[in-house]
Amino acid sequence: MPERPPLTHLLDALRDGDRGAQSQLFALVYDELKRIARGHLRRGRQGLTVNPSTLVHEAFLKFHSAGSGNLQSSAHFYNVMAQAMRQVLLDLARHHAAERHGGALVRTELGDEIPDELSLDTLLEVDDALTKLAVCDADLAQLVEWHFFGGLQFTEIAALRGQNERTVRRHWDMARAFLLKVMHGDDAGA
Numbered sequence: 001m002p003e004r005p006p007l008t009h010l011l012d013a014l015r016d017g018d019r020g021a022q023s024q025l026f027a028l029v030y031d032e033l034k035r036i037a038r039g040h041l042r043r044g045r046q047g048l049t050v051n052p053s054t055l056v057h058e059a060f061l062k063f064h065s066a067g068s069g070n071l072q073s074s075a076h077f078y079n080v081m082a083q084a085m086r087q088v089l090l091d092l093a094r095h096h097a098a099e100r101h102g103g104a105l106v107r108t109e110l111g112d113e114i115p116d117e118l119s120l121d122t123l124l125e126v127d128d129a130l131t132k133l134a135v136c137d138a139d140l141a142q143l144v145e146w147h148f149f150g151g152l153q154f155t156e157i158a159a160l161r162g163q164n165e166r167t168v169r170r171h172w173d174m175a176r177a178f179l180l181k182v183m184h185g186d187d188a189g190a
Contacts, residue, residue: 007074014071026060033059033081036151050092059084075160079142082150086127089149093123129182133175140175147172 010028013021037052037059050058062084071077126148134141146152146160154172158165 007077011071011073011077022064029077029081030056036081037085039151050088055085055088058088062087078150078152078160079146082145082152086145086149089123090127093121125183126179129179132182133178136178137175140171140178143168143171144175144179 007025007028010021010025014025033056034052037055059081063080071080130141130144133144143157146157147154152160154165154168157163158168161168
């Protein structure tokens with residue numbers, strides 16, 4: 001897998017108020033963000049009518065409106081973009097599931113593993129469980145966002161965190177176990 005593009009100088013320029021840095025940043029990371037978005041949509045978010053370009057543009061708008069000048073590193077940037085993509089997908093899922101759209105949520109169970117294809121109501125359950133995980137362990141929640149919502153591979157996450165891949169996989173297993181426990185309704189002890 002190719003290295004992620006060097007973003008540090010653009011993030012510094014953005015933080016220093018360079019007005020052209022944001023458009024340069026978008027141009028630099030657009031293809032990578034579109035690859036990540038395609039991965040999300042390939043997983044078959046049932047009922048979502050969004051294409052990869054739209055997902056990237058909506059996420060970048062969230063990024064821009066949230067104030068993008070405080071980013072410290074490429075890891076921080078990809079974390080913010082993973083959160084933005086997550087929010088766009090969740091907003092679409094909530095909108096689709098709204099009663100006025102005939103959504104009537106039905107609780108579904110998640111098997112032993114987080115599957116590649118999730119229904120909209122399961123996506124909302126994952127988000128709720130992830131919010132609970134963030135209260136207990138923000139680093140594990142970030143790992144889930146990067147891998148599940150950001151599309152980063154374990155090797156990429158390991159490099160960004162300065163850890164080995166085995167540690168990242170072990171943390172993923174812990175995070176997944178927590179999410180499954182919460183989603184199966186046993187969150188009293190979580």
